[in-house]
Amino acid sequence: MMHRHPLLEVEHLAVEYPGRGRRPGFRALEDISFALRPGETLGLVGESGSGKTTIGRAILGLVKPTGGKITFDGADITRAGSGQRRALSKDIQVVFQDPYTSLNPSMSVEDILAEPLTVQGWTRKDALARVRGLLDRVHLPSDAGGRLPREFSGGQRQRIAIARAIAIEPRLIVCDEPVSALDLTTQARVLDLLVEIQEATGVSYLFVSHDLSVIRHISHNVIVLFRGMIVEHGRADQVTSEPGHPYTQRLFMSAPVPNPELQRERREARRQLTAKEQAA
């Protein structure tokens, strides 16, 4: 099916964090433009401080853009007020990095998952019935509902966070480093779960990660950020196999590789690139 409009459109977005006292403001994003279609995953990759999280925060309304425009489903949400934001929370959800702090430790899993539903007006009985389906969808045991977050592993907690995010069937989920705190095997399982959910529901993901191998695994399209600007934007296979910008090449080369021979080759290539840049 062809969708005429993208689900999310970001045009020339700029964010400047205000300074304090004599500390000047900090320009975290400049001229960021992209579109995200329904059912698609856009990966945002870049080193620490490049502005990935700030893009997610601007879309969630947690920081105010200083320039540009954000359109969701045809509506301008750049400076959405609290009423419009409440309405948007039905369509835009978030999964954070840290599964140990993002779930209320004193609430049962059942209550954590029922909350977004009752906020939307579901009766408790209907919400609890849906919670059972959600646990199944994220492959948690059916008795998980009565337990507390601390009784679960990091990967399981992230499944709970994902179940909470999809409870009210949002159309976009901002995933901010959702697997970075997990070991490699668990990462792969959680990424597979996200793909499975996307295939079943058509949800779009804006997926923030500093890890190029994670981004390659999950994204259809990729944006590479460097100091608040886009240095590369294209199909995931293209960006990750033929990076055009030296910064992307270096990001790619610093991704961990199990093969020591390859590791040595990359280290050498990285050294040459840096030397070339310094000479330029």
Ligand SMILES: Nc1ncnc2c1ncn2[C@@H]1O[C@H](COP(=O)(O)OP(=O)(O)OP(=O)(O)O)[C@@H](O)[C@H]1O
């Ligand atoms: N509230 C704030 N006030 C001032 N500067 C900020 C604030 N939040 C973030 N920054 C700065 O903006 C820049 C971009 O931060 P952001 O968190 O978006 O980067 P990131 O790419 O997500 O990095 P990381 O992977 O480390 O989270 C950083 O240099 C950061 O220090």
